[in-house]
Amino acid sequence: MKPQPATRPDWTIDQDWHSYTATEHATWKTLFERQTQLLPGRACDEFVQGMRDLPMGAAEIPNFARLNEVLMPRTGWQIVAVPGLVPDEVFFEHLANRRFPAGQFIRKPHELDYLEEPDVFHDVFGHVPMLMNPAIADFIQAYGVGGLRAQKLGKLAHLARVYWYTVEFGLVQQDEGLRIYGAGIASSYAESIFALQDASPNRVAFDLPRVMQTDYRIDDFQETYFVINSLDDLLELAKIDFAPLYAQVVGLPDIAAGQLSAQDRLFSRGTGSYHAKSK
Numbered sequence: 001m002k003p004q005p006a007t008r009p010d011w012t013i014d015q016d017w018h019s020y021t022a023t024e025h026a027t028w029k030t031l032f033e034r035q036t037q038l039l040p041g042r043a044c045d046e047f048v049q050g051m052r053d054l055p056m057g058a059a060e061i062p063n064f065a066r067l068n069e070v071l072m073p074r075t076g077w078q079i080v081a082v083p084g085l086v087p088d089e090v091f092f093e094h095l096a097n098r099r100f101p102a103g104q105f106i107r108k109p110h111e112l113d114y115l116e117e118p119d120v121f122h123d124v125f126g127h128v129p130m131l132m133n134p135a136i137a138d139f140i141q142a143y144g145v146g147g148l149r150a151q152k153l154g155k156l157a158h159l160a161r162v163y164w165y166t167v168e169f170g171l172v173q174q175d176e177g178l179r180i181y182g183a184g185i186a187s188s189y190a191e192s193i194f195a196l197q198d199a200s201p202n203r204v205a206f207d208l209p210r211v212m213q214t215d216y217r218i219d220d221f222q223e224t225y226f227v228i229n230s231l232d233d234l235l236e237l238a239k240i241d242f243a244p245l246y247a248q249v250v251g252l253p254d255i256a257a258g259q260l261s262a263q264d265r266l267f268s269r270g271t272g273s274y275h276a277k278s279k
């Protein structure tokens with residue numbers, strides 16, 4: 001991560017909405033329209049509802065102040081603009097105070113399908129509709145508080161996996177079938193299809209110690225997706241004291257991203273074909 005010149009100690013910057021160019025708004029429009037026609041039947045009901053209730057559309061990159069007028073009364077969260085990835089402790093401090101750091105920049109037209117730092121489309125299109133849901137709102141704040149503690153305990157890696165396999169790449173069960181709630185999937189055209197329909201990845205029932213031991217990919221589709229029964233399951237997670245869990249997993253070996261374990265409750269056993277090709 002190339003540390004940007006930190007303007008403020010908390011790494012926030014002004015969104016400076018009027019500085020976006022027509023090209024940048026056009027990039028947002030392309031991404032928004034493509035994802036919006038893909039997500040019905042793939043995104044969970046809470047995502048669709050959250051998006052419907054927000055002043056967010058295709059024409060322009062949303063103005064964070066306008067989004068905050070709706071988001072804050074709903075769940076107490078606000079979006080703050082940052083230049084990109086911020087140091088872990090800065091990130092957790094914001095989350096613990098219901099401030100969601102969103103990339104102020106948008107990807108370049110040639111980066112439509114992949115970029116390594118979260119930009120405004122990943123953060124605002126992917127995460128903000130879920131921040132309108134009380135369970136997710138409480139869970140991400142608990143993650144911030146937990147992150148600050150986990151750092152002191154040297155257990156950050158275990159906790160970061162929980163965030164990764166839920167808030168970023170989580171699937172949830174609905175009557176009609178599996179649906180997306182993770183922002184990393186919801187903001188990605190190809191992964192929205194891969195995560196739900198491809199035969200390659202494993203889909204496994206979420207189990208907290210199992211997830212805490214499981215490695216993940218940061219540069220490609222996930223090899224395994226974890227499924228919760230309902231977003232309210234995350235509320236239970238938010239209440240758990242992770243310290244005894246850290247003790248339980250600390251001596252155990254990590255589980256590779258594509259590996260299954262005997263206790264797994266499987267929704268689907270993946271073929272692994274996608275990642276076998278790219279090895």
Ligand code: HBI
Pocket residue numbers: 082084085086087088091101102103118160163
């Ligand atoms: N910074 N802006 C931003 N967004 C993130 O998602 C983010 C971050 N810094 C650290 C981080 N995520 C992860 O390393 C932590 O969840 C562990």
Ligand code: FE
Pocket residue numbers: 118122123127168183184
């Ligand atoms: Fe994210």
